[in-house]
Amino acid sequence: MKKRIAFLMAAVLVMATVFAACGTKPTPSASPAVYKVGVIHIGNPEDGAGYSYAHDQGIVEMQKNLGLKDEQIVRKLNIGDTDSAATRTAIEECIEAGCKIIFATSYGYMDTMEAMAEEYPDIIFSHGTGYKSNGKNFNNYFGRIYQPRYLAGIAAGLRTESNKIGYVAAQPISNSEVTGGIDAFAKGVAAVNPDAKVYVKVTNTWFDLALEGSTAEALIDLGCDVIAQHCDTTAPQIAAENAGVWGCGYNSDMTDSAPNAHLTAPIWNWGVYYTTAVRAAMDGKWEELGNYYGGLKEGFVDISPLTKNCVEGTKEIIDQVRELMISGEFGVFDGKQVVVENGKVSLVDEALLDNQGNVIVEAGGPCLDDATIQGKINWYYENVVLQ
Amino acid sequence: MNTIINFLFAAVKNGAPLLLGTTGEIITEKSGSLNLGVEGIMALGAFAGYYAGYKTGSLIMAILAAFLVGALAGLIFAFLTVTLQANQNVTGLTLTIFGSGVALFFGEILIKQRPKLSAALNALLSGTEIPLLSKIPVIGRILFSQNILVYLAIIIAVLAGIYLKYTRLGLKVRAVGENPAAADASGIKVALTRYVNAMLGGGICGIGGAYLALINGRGDWDNNSVSGQGWISVALVIFARWSPFGALLGSLVFGAFYVFQIRVNDIVATFPFLGFLSKIPNAFYSMLPFVITALVLVISSVQKKKVGVQPSSCGINYYREDR
Numbered sequence: 001m002k003k004r005i006a007f008l009m010a011a012v013l014v015m016a017t018v019f020a021a022c023g024t025k026p027t028p029s030a031s032p033a034v035y036k037v038g039v040i041h042i043g044n045p046e047d048g049a050g051y052s053y054a055h056d057q058g059i060v061e062m063q064k065n066l067g068l069k070d071e072q073i074v075r076k077l078n079i080g081d082t083d084s085a086a087t088r089t090a091i092e093e094c095i096e097a098g099c100k101i102i103f104a105t106s107y108g109y110m111d112t113m114e115a116m117a118e119e120y121p122d123i124i125f126s127h128g129t130g131y132k133s134n135g136k137n138f139n140n141y142f143g144r145i146y147q148p149r150y151l152a153g154i155a156a157g158l159r160t161e162s163n164k165i166g167y168v169a170a171q172p173i174s175n176s177e178v179t180g181g182i183d184a185f186a187k188g189v190a191a192v193n194p195d196a197k198v199y200v201k202v203t204n205t206w207f208d209l210a211l212e213g214s215t216a217e218a219l220i221d222l223g224c225d226v227i228a229q230h231c232d233t234t235a236p237q238i239a240a241e242n243a244g245v246w247g248c249g250y251n252s253d254m255t256d257s258a259p260n261a262h263l264t265a266p267i268w269n270w271g272v273y274y275t276t277a278v279r280a281a282m283d284g285k286w287e288e289l290g291n292y293y294g295g296l297k298e299g300f301v302d303i304s305p306l307t308k309n310c311v312e313g314t315k316e317i318i319d320q321v322r323e324l325m326i327s328g329e330f331g332v333f334d335g336k337q338v339v340v341e342n343g344k345v346s347l348v349d350e351a352l353l354d355n356q357g358n359v360i361v362e363a364g365g366p367c368l369d370d371a372t373i374q375g376k377i378n379w380y381y382e383n384v385v386l387q
Numbered sequence: 388m389n390t391i392i393n394f395l396f397a398a399v400k401n402g403a404p405l406l407l408g409t410t411g412e413i414i415t416e417k418s419g420s421l422n423l424g425v426e427g428i429m430a431l432g433a434f435a436g437y438y439a440g441y442k443t444g445s446l447i448m449a450i451l452a453a454f455l456v457g458a459l460a461g462l463i464f465a466f467l468t469v470t471l472q473a474n475q476n477v478t479g480l481t482l483t484i485f486g487s488g489v490a491l492f493f494g495e496i497l498i499k500q501r502p503k504l505s506a507a508l509n510a511l512l513s514g515t516e517i518p519l520l521s522k523i524p525v526i527g528r529i530l531f532s533q534n535i536l537v538y539l540a541i542i543i544a545v546l547a548g549i550y551l552k553y554t555r556l557g558l559k560v561r562a563v564g565e566n567p568a569a570a571d572a573s574g575i576k577v578a579l580t581r582y583v584n585a586m587l588g589g590g591i592c593g594i595g596g597a598y599l600a601l602i603n604g605r606g607d608w609d610n611n612s613v614s615g616q617g618w619i620s621v622a623l624v625i626f627a628r629w630s631p632f633g634a635l636l637g638s639l640v641f642g643a644f645y646v647f648q649i650r651v652n653d654i655v656a657t658f659p660f661l662g663f664l665s666k667i668p669n670a671f672y673s674m675l676p677f678v679i680t681a682l683v684l685v686i687s688s689v690q691k692k693k694v695g696v697q698p699s700s701c702g703i704n705y706y707r708e709d710r
Contacts, residue, residue, distance in 0.1 A: 048501040210603035221393040238605040
């Protein structure tokens with residue numbers, strides 16, 4: 001008899017749980033004191049520089065802006081983004097820990113996130129640097145990093161003496177994010193130094209200290225005297241420092257790692273998005289947010305402060321170009337180019353050409369649309385040499 | 388020409404840690420112990436060397452720490468296999484997992500301190516030209532403008548070669564590796580020989596790990612600095628045919644393969660007739676060292692010669708009462 005009562009009670013409990021689950025809205029709103037945020041990192045932010053560090057600074061900024069306590073942030077570190085089983089485990093652990101919104105910071109998490117968004121409709125999945133979304137509890141966030149890359153290109157083009165600039169690229173031409181970044185950087189170089197060429201070497205990895213450093217050294221051996229990078233470690237900048245040449249980092253200000261080499265780095269202010277996103281989620285306004293693609297105008301991307309290693313007059317030129325980008329007059333991937341005369345910046349019509357001589361945009365033509373910039377830049381700008 | 392010199396310079400630089408790992412393993416195997424734990428020992432050496440270098444700012448302390456930790460790992464191996472008679476393959480594999488795990492654990496703690504090497508140590512590691520010798524055309528740049536650890540690696544390999552081949556002590560080591568029962572009968576202390584050489588070999592592997600952390604990390608701590616190079620070292624022992632002199636050549640070849648994938652297009656730009664090389668995917672070049680090792684293994688097992696093969700008791704524990 002006792003057993004039967006126990007069974008009945010258990011059944012009632014199960015039913016109650018099921019009904020309670022059905023009642024949960026897909027847009028949760030909770031009091032700030034219990035709202036938990038999960039973050040999936042590909043590296044370890046405690047490195048103090050680089051990709052994961054930049055994201056984590058953004059999380060910390062969001063935490064301060066919204067007054068969240070430390071225990072409300074759940075971090076998963078060193079989760080390989082090609083390892084979908086590890087990604088799934090990390091996300092499940094976040095959900096078990098009570099996270100209502102989960103940020104995944106690397107491209108490769110995308111498909112796992114997409115699948116899990118279907119399985120957990122009451123959890124918000126926000127994926128960085130990808131392009132997929134489901135219009136409900138799964139969005140993507142990214143930014144116009146090509147804008148500060150163009151500005152960094154100006155600093156590099158003014159600095160180089162050998163007119164050879166090296167670029168350590170994480171991914172080959174098929175990756176629009178990397179290739180578009182190279183093109184913007186190279187167009188910035190061309191604006192101030194038409195004689196300079198940008199030599200690109202591809203590492204096929206996002207994070208490999210030894211390989212990225214060796215690649216930078218190979219570029220320096222070619223005669224490059226500025227080393228730019230689209231990869232996640234500081235190794236290329238340290239290689240530049242050791243060889244006595246200059247460099248442009250990425251993700252965060254890398255001046256500490258290479259004080260005598262570093263010019264400036266295109267950087268992310270991820271906190272701008274993380275604050276917006278978590279606030280929207282907590283206020284139950286998540287569905288109004290949609291996908292996010294911020295630029296210089298929103299303060300989401302910028303360059304780190306120019307160092308003493310830049311040539312004189314760099315700042316004045318870059319400030320004027322930045323204004324043209326913020327006002328929308330100059331879109332980088334359009335039929336216009338910046339010209340500098342006596343320190344004065346103006347725009348002229350000029351066709352956007354690739355290094356095979358194909359016209360991408362006619363002179364004076366409109367800027368490529370965002371979908372093309374995010375996913376379909378598979379050509380190199382005219383002064384780029386793939387090495 | 389410069390392209391080729393720069394290529395060979397980078398090949399020597401990237402081959403040196405393999406040279407250390409291989410030399411260490413050759414000494415161990417020559418005494419009859421097959422220690423498959425090189426990957427783990429190098430990881431431990433990487434951590435110990437970097438930590439000591441970071442804390443003291445002294446390269447000598449870094450090398451010493453890496454050697455001692457490596458030797459300690461060798462001692463563990465010898466204790467398990469010689470005294471406790473544990474299976475050598477299993478012990479070696481365990482040592483790989485154990486060493487990598489311990490190094491990763493402490494490495495994660497170390498990362499939180501943002502450990503950057505001091506500017507003075509970094510400058511010392513970035514290269515030292517040997518006076519006069521570095522002025523020799525071509526060879527001067529490739530061999531005598533490297534960092535101190537490269538010179539150390541070459542010296543260790545040459546000394547190890549002399550030790551094993553030309554000294555009485557080395558003769559005893561080889562006797563223990565080939566036929567421990569006979570060696571024992573002639574009065575050689577088999578257990579002691581295996582202990583000492585496992586520790587010596589482990590210590591040298593440890594320095595190889597320190598090389599990876601100090602040189603390839605370029606002043607930053609890298610938790611994954613070893614990532615497979617210990618295994619390549621084990622493979623290189625076969626390629627080098629159990630001779631440290633062979634390891635000199637082998638590590639240069641394997642180092643060259645590593646940098647080749649980065650520099651193939653520079654070489655093609657200098658020698659246009661090699662254009663087909665840049666059409667081959669990079670992954671192929673990363674794979675080549677392993678393919679070549681497999682080929683060497685096949686060839687050396689087919690050959691009937693007694694020179695340059697694995698010591699006949701390597702991997703087999705010696706138990707006196709079995710005689």
